[in-house]
Amino acid sequence: MVEIARNVDPDNHALYEGVPAADHRLEMLRQLLVGGEISELSRVTHLLDEPEQLATAVGNVLPEATARASHAQLGEALAPAVERAAQRSIQKNPNTLTDILYPVFLPAIRKSIGEKIDQTFQSLNESLRHIFTWHGLKWRFEAWRTGTSFSAVVLKHSLVYRVEHVFLISRASGLLIAHVTSQDATSEDPQLISSMLSAIQDFVKDSFKEKENSGLDTIRFGELRLWSEVGQFATLVAVIRGNPPEELHEVIRDVLLRIHQESSRALERFDGDSSQLPGVETQLQTCVELQHRDSKEGFPWLVLTAVLLVLIVAGGWSFLSWQSAHRWQTYLSRLAAQPGIVISDQEIRGGDFYVAGLRDPLAADPRSLLPGTEVDPARVHSNWQFYQSLEPQFVLKRLSASLAPPDSVRLSVVDGRIVAEGDATTTWIDRARAAAQQLSAGGPVFDISGVRDVSAEERWQAYVSQLETQPGIIVADHNVRDGQFYITGLRDPLAADPRSLLAGTQVDPARVHASWQFYQSLEPQFVLKRLTASLAPPDSVRLSVVNDRIVAAGVATTAWINRARAAAQQLSAGGPVFDISGVRDVSPEERWQAYVSRLEAQPGIVVAQQNVRDGQFYIAGLRDPLAVDPQSLLSGTQVDPARVHASWQFYQSLEPQFVLKRLTASLYPMDKVRLSIVKGRIVAEGEAPDTWIDRARVAARQLSEGGPEFDISKVRDVSPDARAAEHWQYYVSRLEAEPGIIVAQQSARGGDFYISGLRDPLAVDPKALLSGTQVDPARVHSQWQFYQSLDPKFVVKRLTASLSPPKSVRLSIVQGRIVVVGEAPAGWISRARAAADQLSADGVVLDLSQLSELNLAELNQLREAIQTTDIFFSSGRVVPGPEQTPVLDRLADQLKEFAENAHKAGVTARFMLTGHSDTTGRETANASISAARAETVRALLNKRGVTPELLQVRGAGTFEPAVPENENSRTGNSTNRRVSVTVNLE
């Protein structure tokens, strides 16, 4: 055992020295017991002792041992050796390791560098952008405070992006696995997009033979970026709007990695059925939720671009704006040179051109002047108010349009004046004169003195020849000189008044210069008139002209005969003979007796008693109402009615002739029935319809006892014809009763009816009266001549039409006279008066005594308010400032009210808007600016509903200042820059 121990451990050799070494039995035993172990032990010992052998043995188990070793401990143990080894290797030959790692690192390095460069650029952009801004300063402070770099701070604050869509696309088929979208982001069909995206990936890969196991990294389109991250089985594409930080790549990569980790098998087997991958969308959603908060600042590159381009842009811009301004000025000067265009305001704002002003509708269209100026019409904003230019050529155009001069008149502009020459009628000249007056102070002179009034001369000739045919008027001489008419001659005071004959000839009485000498015409009819006037012959005396002699015949008092005799003597030698030999002288008693005997001879009058006492005449008796009025018989007898005292009792005379009269009145006998008295009997003869015969029979029976017999046996019944004739007669009588219809002739022949006569156009239509008369219209042949009835009713109608009386005037007929009652303006009253004069010649009375001139007191107050209103302007402006708006509003209301009230009163109100200017500037400019102001105000009032026809405009320039202007004042008085209003009534 000691031996064994000595062999196993050399140290034991020494310890157990005492044991004998060479005992072969022991040796043998040893061999028997542990011989195998000893040899194995010596092999192991040998193995351990021999380094080469040991290395081989450890080498055999090292991989296995390493695999089984605790990773942490192994790593810990190996790290220093590996590091040293790598160091050694690199020191020895760096290429070896580089070659080994090259395929591994290159893509990673490349990608990393790319992203780093992008980051750098981003931060550079942002830094540049914010260096000079307020934010820049703030952020610089933040960088200093937090110890981070300025660019990092800038990036942190300024990145703006939003992940709008995330697509997860199968790499194998390009089919969409999942898609999420941020709120309110829209896109086309995601299935199609994902397929197209992978098609494009394929396309790029194929086209450029790129073998790399990745897809398109970034697609950028404007603000939109597509970032894709390629995984083993699926590609994740994020659609980002804005400016994402490069770190986003890592986030996307993480999401894709997570999806692959969780659903690797499902992704690999994806066959288009997305229900196999349920949780994927939630993962994708995290990408969408990444969106960075919106910052109000956008626009990266802006400052950089501005810094780089500012000089170029500024230079270019100033050149361009100078050029466009120059062109604009050219255009403006072209405009300003145009007659009828006034530029009030112009400016260039934001590259656009604004021009405002006035233009005459007859002036050239400002837009038509644009071509050739190279000013872009789309950038021209013009605001033109229409006004009426007072430049002569425009006034000429307007006059040509409004006056419509006849061919014989020529209008032309001569030295700034408008001259009319030629021949024209008075009415045209009057209108031209009115137009000339209307042309305002600033306007050109309208000279119509060169127009000769032709119509007046013709009318004058007609008047003269009318005078020449008048008895009692002798025209000695007449001529026309400078539009004035001269006439001289003789006239009898009893002859027609030459002046009254003027009315209706339209010869202007003011231009007629007549010189008449009165004389007594010795023509018999004038002498007769004069005698009638001076002698006033009684009814019983009749004066007449017989063979140029004046003959008086009849009965007269002695006194009258004496006066007549004296007159006969006075008649001068050359005059006609006045023969009064036919006048018989009577005494009052004689005349009374003659009267009484006349009465007694009257049927139906029974004189019972008569006598004369103390120069008074008394008479009493009976009279039939149908008998003549005894009083009426007095006239012409020269018995003084005042001295006659009559006492008459009425009675019905049964004398046949009275009965006849009464029958005639009651029976309305027709034409064809004749009533006569035959031997004290009343006999009716002829033809009559049965109705008449019936009525006559009743009358015959009614005749009282003692009365004469009424014999109607001789009346033949002609009913049908007679009835028609009766109807016709009824119609005729209706016609005759109609005012304005005068039946001259009517007859019935062969069953047809003929009627002719006169009718007033205003009278009822005779045909219309036929209805209801049972007269067959087809059998009526009528022939009517029109005439003007003097029946007051018709005169009123005609007057209403011709005078068009205002509402405040009423025409009525009172006892055959036409009475005009009410209020009217003076102009109308004078026209009515002229009409009254004309009518009096026809015997119609037009009574104007109750017509009074219109009282305009109520209007006056309003007129005062209007006339004290002024619209004020800023210097050089033709458009009133906004502070004038309330004034304009009130003025418009007042004008409308005034015009309405005036219209109610039958007058037309016209308002003259007069523009004024201060004395600053040239006189001509002031004149036109004042007119332009008036025009503007007219336009503004028109806009507020004032009828433009009522508004007239004129420019007074500086001539009618409200406040006297100081010669030295340079700014001019603002009170004088105004438009005033005056009210005229027509």
Next chain:
Amino acid sequence: MLQKKICMLGGFAVGKTSLVRRFVQSIFSENYLTTVGVKIDKKSVAFPDKTVDLILWDLAGEDDIGSFRVSYVRGATGLVLVADGTRPATLAVALTLRERCEAEFGAMPFILLFNKSDLTDRWAISEGEIDELKQRGWQIYLTSALSGEHVDDAFRQLASMVAN
């Protein structure tokens, strides 16, 4: 959502594009065909139990087989082969294209369309030829992009083939 990638293959001017223009949902212009070489459309086919969205890859028709971008077919589950019934040569082109695809990606279901069936007076494919092809178990349709005849039937058939 069940989608299947389908490639439409056919020679030049066989009417593939016309075929899909009226019957499918599309957002891309036909310019893609000439630029990218593919245009993607979608045809939804509804079955009682599900709806299959056929994502149709309309590959630019070229008679030159060599320039055919076979990579576009990767991941496809079915093919639509289109031939012009008035030009027998286009049938050969379609079949060759199919062979190329199958060589690359293995066999897959397909339908064969003889297009322009409205041009009967110029029809050049005999009934016999068609019957012979049908004998092989192929799904064959005579279609007209003009009238729409059988187009829907064809897509429905393909959808049922690829969905199972």
